[in-house]
Amino acid sequence: MTSLTNEDISRLIYNYGLSLNYAEKHGRVYKIYTDKGEFAFKQMEANKGLDFLRYVQHLYQRGYNRIVPIYPAFDGRYAILEGNSLFYLMPWLENKEREGRFQKNKELFRELARIHTLSVREESVTKEMREEHYEQTTARWENEQEVLEAFVERSERTVYMSPFQLLFCTIYREINGAERFALNKLKEWQEATSEETKTRSVIIHGKLSNEHFLYDENGTGYFTNFEEAQMASPIHDLLPFLDRTLSTHPKKFDEGLEWLDTYFRHFPFKKEEMLLFLSYLAHPGAIFRVAERYFSTGKEKNEMKFVNQLQHQYWRMKNTEYVVVKLEEKERMKNEPQTPPSN
Template identity: 55%
Template sequence: MYEKNRLTRAYPILKQYALEPHFVEEYGLVQKIYTNKGVFALKKINPKQGADFIRHVQDLYQKGYNRIVPIFPSVDGRYAVLHENEMYYLMPWLGNEEKENRYERHHQLFRELARLHSLSSKEITINKEERTEHYEKTLQEWEKELEFLEGFLETCEQREYMSPFELSYVLSYHDIYQALNFSIRKLKDWYEKTKDSDKARTVTVHGKVSTEHFLYDEKGYGYFSNFERAKKGSPIHDILPFLSRTLKTYPKKSEECIEWIYTYLKYSPFKEDEFLLFQSYFAHPGAVMRSAERYFKNRYGNGERKSTLHFQKQFWLLKNTEYVLMRMEEIERQKAEAKTAAQPQEEAQN
């Protein structure tokens, strides 16, 4: 009966594609549809996202980027159809068999993300006053966070007996303070670099980059799917969330994250100001700061043990991020030294 209901719901939608459904499997918002013309994926999306989603995908196709899971038009040429206040679009069902190991899969994802950003890159004119306003607002927020860090430390140290959370915070304070100072320093460097410019680079941002949204066809080629959150913005809006999710784990020295970043930069290099902004936002200890602030405002509200464990996990993220950033600083320093050493030789040859 349930299968019959799924076929009944799918039929009027697929009719607009001249398809007759035989069997339906559900995977969240995606349905795997077996039809008289093959196997397809039918995806339900919010109608409010529909127009922008289609526009971004078509724009990428026009710019020559074709590593997007194809979207089939309906019989009357629409790339999404509306049915009972829901919007749907149709794609081929990709087997997504992993022909490479996890290491290569991530490298291919970052190569394709770099190509997507590079092909959609566009320089735009911006309002310098708005940039300054954004900078001053962010700087003010982060300086208030510094004040909170110091104030909470003093509160903890004044206690005769610290709670487990407070002890964890005191022992972690120096690392959090250093991370926040690093973020602020890089933000200031970014502003000094850009304050007199009215130009900025935007790209088409995928909006939800994940290995789950990077699918393989039967030949082993990778394609991005799930462009519903696509928008124009800075490339770091795609990269930072992916790295944060990857590094939100037990303490580890993630050389693989460093390799992914430099795989991306090989095919789509950051400008100097973009690299500074990337470093600033990547280093910012927002997760561990929010954990400390919640505890300070509502001590024992979530239970001492639960709060302390949550804080510990956010601190691990900070330390994992710190390792990646410090290794990148080292790599960039070595590259700068090599470039400086090569200059006398180049001048002598000229």
């Protein structure tokens, strides 16, 4: 998308009765200073459609108002189509955080749970659809296992292993353990849902990030950037957020567990939803992709770069393992029969 000139912005915001003083570009958002105050003017690709406006409107109608409002133009339109772009207007929030990242993410997860609760609906799903998903996913993951095992055998036949091969072979048993865990949880999900004819869908944000959760001058948090919103499993909001958050040096992610605990208190997962969530969360797909790239690249490759990538993904796998183990422990305790206190 091409950048807008001041003349472009002036012409477009005339639809809102605004007169431009000047504008600042912040990514795809323009902070515009006008005769009636400061606003955020957003540009997006037109081919993404206007579905996100429908989802935002639906949440407003259900009583959820923690979304940065989208202002209508004089003619009632909530977005202006011009060329291959859509434009919409919102208030500008300074996003002054009064507390740290931990508290912000905790509030984000609470508000996400509210969105999911207000928008949840049951949808029909056939036994054949579930079985197809299970078989396709299982086949893909089992194929990954076979390929990874072949990489190990190939490395072990080498007289002098490269640094990447040495690291890969050293951590292979843990990678394989994560693969097996993910497959076992997927099998448990398949068994738990064999007779189910319904599944839960919610409005997902689609690009969940603390950068898309902004504070106003009173310290109240609002979601923004709903352009990827759709009806889907709530897992599709949680997994990408956790994937990014856990992608760091090794640490105990107790803060992440507290964020999830906040979410599950307000929007508890059913047993089968938790099984599928743990399966996808534990699956070490990122490590497979790094290994596949390494072994398919010719001799002219940056060994240090690949080693760093593998080390980084291994750390992420271990961080994820900590979260998965703690979540599974909580699930097991929740499902165990409670022993009455003795007199």
